[in-house]
Amino acid sequence: MSVWLTIIVAGIATYLTRASFLLLGDRVTLPATVQRALRYVAPAAFAGIAIPAALGSDGIGGSIPPDARILAVALGILVAWRTKSVVACMAVGMVTLWFLQSVGL
Amino acid sequence: MEESSSSYPFDRAAFLQGIRDGIPLAIPAFPFGLVVGFAATQAPISALAGWSTSQIIFAGSAQLVALELFAAGTAGWLIVAAVFMINSRHLMYSAAMKSRIEGAPLWFRVIGGYVLMDQLFAIQDAWTEDPPLRFRIWHWLGCGALFWSQWQVGVLLGLSFGDAIPESWELTFVIPLMFGGLMILSIRNRPGLVAAVVGGTVTIALRGLPAGWGLLIGIIAGVTAGAIAEGRVSDKEATP
Structure with a gap:
């Protein structure tokens, strides 16, 4: 993997960790007990x-x-x-x- | 669709307060940015590629490890895997923030997710009662703009001037101090204390695992312990 491809894929992986649950939107709701635990x-x-x-x-x-x-x-x-x-x-x-x-x- | 972007027009006061609230937590990132910038000069990649990690990855500890792995000649997919695991804690931040931005438009979720780093999460999580959504969105973006800009400048300075600050000053030690302070402020009740003790203990116990795993498992263990402790507390309160 070239340097640039490595950086870009690492960037996408990082973005997915942060945006993951936010991008799910309001259609998916976490159970109330999980929300409280969070x-x-x-x-x-x-x-x-x-x-x-x-x-x-x-x-x-x-x-x-x-x-x-x-x-x-x-x-x-x-x-x-x-x-x-x-x-x-x-x-x-x-x-x-x-x-x-x-x-x- | 067009409704969603126009229903949360720019809130200048919220944006500026987001910047102000971020400043104390942006200060400790400066010496760390210098370290990351210097690490980029030590890696066998161009200065532009080194600096680009600050925009494309935008995560200090993961950038540092990626640059060190580049320097060690590690294969690309291993670097990606390491970066993903070190950043896996953000999955928990993202999950925790999900219900706190209910109703937020897609454009905010896309941008807000990009800037959801440790200090921003600490600030956005600190409200015991959620602010109105428009305020939340622009406060979040104000914080994000500050932390992002600060990081770009810090890493660029490190790239340009290297280790100009004597190492004996140990300025990067403000990072553990900052997280220690954030830990104390985030402990708001007894279950919170339980979560911190379990989270810290499990992370240390698992420090032999590859970077990132111990912390992710530690957070999950701490959150679970906190929830159980909360259940116990409310059971006791319910008992006359």
Whole structure:
């Protein structure tokens, strides 16, 4: 498969994951129990992305020592919980990380 | 048919609010865009093909993996399969949003589906009570326009200037922090907490599987656990 064909088919595959249920339209309705259950997609998905990333198993920031990254994420999450602010979570987490780096942890 | 596109005329206030609501979540995508752009320069493909992944695939983590696989000389169909699995979580976003845009016209479903990425889903899912459909449509498109434009610029900067930001700053670490914050904000009750704990635990337990599988199964497990927990809670409430 050429580079361009690969990118285009990968793009179509990606589009189908996102548009899939939206394109079904209103003719198909999901059972009420499923609709209610789907309100838990956000906490399940964001935990499934955040927790492995915080532990370093997905490769982002792989050079950060585990103790520093876990402490930074834990403090950020605590702040997010108290303030309901994602920006505060990101700011506190990054400042914590930089502080720990500067003291050599 | 023509009725459908004219019944939701442009709502400037909703569009602008969509942009404003998106800005805090667009900031962390900038360092990540630089990384993806730099990865494109490392892959044995033209800069145009590298940048085109931002319009054609428009999904950061999947783009990064695709570019790394190109660099490793992986066969095209394997790259497509990897991209599909990493993006499979969007199937759950799409399912969750389906009933929240009931009555939306086809043109919106086509465009709205294209921009349904993590941060946009977080914002659109956060309303406990759904806004009027016209507001929803234009707010969604405002968010989408912001995230899309930001991503194009971020990846282009990474392509042009490479890794100009010192790696020791660890700026991409804002990505896990952002998702950690989104996780906390999306936990609105005890069943939500159950969904998060199960979703996170199952995803970690399955981290040995090829990329994307663990998260998809983790989300399904978390959603199921949340629904069961909700059933338990409402049973208790029903008991005098």
